[in-house]
Structure formats: C-alpha cells, structure tokens
C-alpha cells in the first residue's frame with residue numbers, strides 16, 4: 408500500500424531529472440509514497456531510484472510498454488493505483504504527464520489539478536496553488552473527495568535528496584493482452600545535442616523573431632549558449648518562423664524554465680513568453696526598443712541591436 | 728466522416744494587460760475548427776459540429792465558429808464553474824449522441840491552462856488519443872489517422888485508430904479570418920441548445936477555485952549601457968559568471 412504514487416519519466420537511458428521534483432510534492436503531502444516506472448528494459452532505471460525515500464519502486468516492464476502510448480500507459484497506471492490503494496497520483500508537468508495523467512484520472516474517476524506550485528491550507532483543508540491565464544493569476548484550488556491526480560511544476564519544487572536507505576523494487580504484473588491497442592508508435596525525432604536540457608540548465612539563452620533564420624539563430628543564440636555552457640530556448644515567433652525546433656519554445660504553451668541566468672535577445676516580453684521565465688534568478692534582456700515590455704522584468708537591460716551586441720558579448724564571455 | 732469540435736469562450740489573450748478583455752474562441756480551439764474545415768474542404772469530412780458549454784453569453788463565440796464554417800453549432804446550457812473533468816463527462820454524453828469519427832479540440836484553454844479535457848474524454852470513451860498535434864493525415868480509407876505530436880523531446884509520430892480524440896497545438900495551422908459578411912450570415916443560422924438533463928448527465932465539479940490573486944511582480948532592474956558593464960554586473964553583482 409502507498410498513499411501516493413509518483414510517476415517517474417525516463418528516456419530509456421536514464422530518469423528525467425525534473426520528474427524527480429514531483430517526489431518533493433509527495434513528501435509535502437505526507438504519508439508513504441511509491442515510485443512508478445513504466446517501460447521496457449528498466450533494470451538500471453529502477454535501480455537508480457531506490458534511494459529517494461519511497462516505500463517501493465514499482466516497475467511495469469514489458470515490451471508492450473516500450474513506447475509511451477497514452478491508452479495503454481494510462482490503463483496500467485490506473486491498475487497500479489488501484490492495486491496499491493493509492494489515493495493520489497503525481498507526475499511532474501511535462502508533455503509526457505500531460506498526455507497520460509488526465510486519461511488515468513478519468514479511468515480512476517478522479518479530478519486533476521495541473522501545474523501545482525505549492526500546497527496551501529484553507530480553513531484547515533488542503534488546497535493547491537496553481538497558475539492560470541499564462542501565469543498572470545494564481546488560483547487556490549480545492550478538491551472534493553479523497554482521490555486526485557496532480558502534476559507538479561518542476562521549477563516550484565526542489566530536487567529531492569537521494570540518500571535514503573534503499574527500498575525494494577517490485578514488479579507490477581499485468582496482462583499485456585488486455586491493454587488497449589488503438590495507438591501505434593511510428594517515430595520520434597532524434598536530434599543529438601551536447602547542450603544541457605532546457606529545463607535543467609543553469610543558463611538559458613533564448614532568441615526571438617529578429618534572429619531571422621536558423622543560421623543566424625544558431626550563430627548568435629547557440630554561440631552565446633555554448634560560450635556559457637547553457638541551453639538554447641526560443642519564443643513562439645522564432646519557432647513558428649522555423650528558426651528553432653518546437654521543443655525549444657519557452658512559455659505558456661512551451662517549457663517553463665527557472666535557471667540562474669536567462670538571457671532574452673530580441674524578445675518583446677509577451678505574457679505568454681514571460682509565463683515560462685518568471686522564476687529565473689537573473690534575467691538579461693537585449694532589445695533595440697527601449698520600451699519593450701521585457702525590460703519591466705529584466706534584472707539587467709541592454710538597449711541596442713543584437714546583431715552588434717551579441718558577437719561582442721560572446722567575445723567577452725570567451726575572454727572570461 | 729463527421730467531426731465534433733468542442734470549443735471554449737475565453738478572455739482575449741492578445742488584450743493588453745489591464746484592458747477589459749473581450750471574449751473570443753480559445754485560440755487552440757480556433758485552430759481545431761480551422762483544421763476541421765480544411766479536412767472537409769479536402770473532401771474527407773462531411774459534417775462539422777461545433778459544441779460549447781456555457782450560458783447564452785457565449786453565443787457570440789458560437790457565431791464566430793459558424794462564420795468560420797462549422798455546419799451545426801450546439802450550446803449545452805450550463806452556467807456553473809465547471810472543472811475539466813465535469814466538462815469531459817458532459818462531452819462524453821454529447822459524443823455518444825453525435826457519434827463522430829473524430830473529436831478535434833484545443834490542447835488547453837488559455838484561461839484555465841489545465842490541458843486535461845481531451846485526454847479525459849478519450850479515457851472515458853476508451854478511444855485512442857493524439858495530443859498536441861501539429862499535423863494530421865488520414866490513412867486506409869479514413870479508418871486511421873497519422874498525427875505528428877509536439878513533445879518536450881521534439882516531434883513524435885503516431886497512428887491512431889478512429890474514432891479518436893485529437894488535440895491541437897499552435898503550429899497545426901493558421902486560422903482564417905472571419906469576414907463581416909460571414910458573421911452577418913452566421914447570425915441567421917440556428918444554435919441548438921441542449922441541457923445536461925436532455926443529455927442524461929448529472930455532473931458536479933470536483934474542483935473548486937477558492938480564490939485568485941495576482942502573483943508578486945518581478946521588480947524591474949537596471950539598465951546597462953554596454954556589454955562591458957553587463958559583464959561586470961553579471962560577475963560582481965549577480966555572481967552568475
């Protein structure tokens with residue numbers, strides 16, 4: 408038995424670190440929690456999770472789960488929640504969780520709260536804080552009943568310590584033949600990159616519309632990111648124009664980042680973009696328009712043409 | 728093929744801060760409507776049914792959907808503050824009644840930002856789902872659909888059996904503009920109104936918003952005059968380099 412199940416995400420080689428932050432929310436809720444991993448060939452991944460303070464690492468390992476197809480993943484997750492008597496199911500906010508967990512919630516007949524930022528108590532009852540309207544509002548939400556599904560925004564919860572005594576790894580047995588079979592995986596874009604993951608990087612450099620084309624974007628945004636050992640992000644405008652791939656998009660409908668240093672170049676500062684960068688510690692904005700809204704929230708603002716300033720900045724960083 | 732497109736009326740996300748925002752069709756749902764129209768224009772769909780849940784004040788957004796070109800528009804009359812799971816349960820009843828081969832809808836509403844309804848609806852119906860899509864093509868005499876999904880790790884391609892629930896991301900298409908004559912014509916088209924009772928569903932929302940507040944504002948920082956000054960600040964004041 409475990410009060411809470413935390414769904415852990417991985418890329419077949421290793422656990423995705425932001426997904427561990429959901430464990431911190433499980434700890435704050437109190438009670439025992441178990442970690443749940445689905446996939447195929449999970450021995451090493453399961454072994455890497457035993458010190459996270461969970462009561463168990465529950466592993467659903469089968470060829471039928473080799474790819475994260477929502478219909479079968481949600482079915483297995485709902486079965487596991489029922490078997491372990493878990494009232495709360497948690498994942499971290501990612502496209503993986505957002506695809507699968509609402510479906511699991513429906514199978515469990517449970518309500519769901521997306522993007523939990525913090526726990527609150529209102530009149531002695533548990534409530535959840537979450538952003539709405541591109542982060543321009545914070546809502547405090549209450550749930551009826553004793554079951555719920557939550558996604559934790561990774562930037563709002565610390566990474567958990569992994570220093571607990573090792574817990575057991577338990578196999579979750581299910582009947583693969585009984586799983587839904589209406590979805591088929593075809594392919595996934597493979598893009599090798601030496602750069603850190605956008606949601607985990609200490610430094611993120613992002614570019615907007617005036618970066619013009621993929622070459623200029625890579626030379627200036629990529630160049631500065633590499634000089635700083637950082638990750639690359641982009642606005643929707645830059646992605647829509649084909650300068651950068653979709654998974655670089657930062658903001659309301661892209662990724663949420665909270666690095667030590669966020670550098671925004673040629674970015675106006677629309678609320679949908681700001682929604683994804685608000686919690687960065689230091690924000691630097693480079694923009695030729697002195698009235699650009701981004702300057703209202705940047706720690707340091709530099710007014711000027713990025714085509715001149717960014718090469719100088721790359722030089723300066725390289726000099727050290 | 729019949730397509731059902733559920734859509735929500737939301738405050739205009741392009742309205743500047745502080746401006747009294749007028750209501751619009753949720754941008755993601757507008758993209759779903761546009762895609763349904765394109766599927767029909769390619770001869771792959773015969774009927775598009777738009778549906779929204781709300782009081783009569785959302786009729787203006789229903790007119791926009793009709794003006795864009797949906798064939799029929801339905802409003803399920805309910806003025807409560809519904810949560811995504813309640814919306815999904817109401818839509819399940821509607822989908823059972825309409826029996827479409829495809830439900831196309833936005834991946835999230837830009838006011839609530841929950842990103843749940845499509846996936847919940849798929850779970851309730853036991854239908855396949857393709858979420859956050861930027862491309863859709865029909866295969867094998869429209870018994871299956873191949874969808875490209877925008878995920879955190881890049882693009883992913885899956886094939887789903889129909890009927891299915893498909894949710895749209897921003898890059899699927901650019902919705903057409905609604906012309907004034909189109910809007911005038913849409914005023915004459917009927918809006919069917921249904922109640923939850925008529926659909927045979929009783930749902931209570933299971934989540935309640937107790938309060939809302941503005942997040943703390945990030946204070947504006949300082950202007951620097953040059954790259955050199957920026958470097959000094961980053962090293963000595965912010966200590967990030």
Ligand SMILES: Cc1cc2nc3c(=O)[nH]c(=O)nc-3n(C[C@H](O)[C@H](O)[C@H](O)COP(=O)(O)OP(=O)(O)OC[C@H]3O[C@@H](n4cnc5c(N)ncnc54)[C@H](O)[C@@H]3O)c2cc1C
Nearest residue numbers: 615616617642643644658659660673674675680695696713
């Ligand atoms: C439903 C919805 C969801 C959205 N989700 C997102 C999201 O997740 N992420 C996101 O980013 N956007 C999102 N958007 C889009 C958002 O509203 C803005 O349109 C977008 O962020 C603008 O991108 P930008 O800053 O690159 O472009 P612009 O707004 O065009 O700004 C370009 C800036 O570059 C400056 N500039 C131009 N030339 C130079 C130069 N030579 N040197 C220096 N500066 C220069 C200009 O002064 C301007 O400030 C969403 C919109 C909607 C409606």
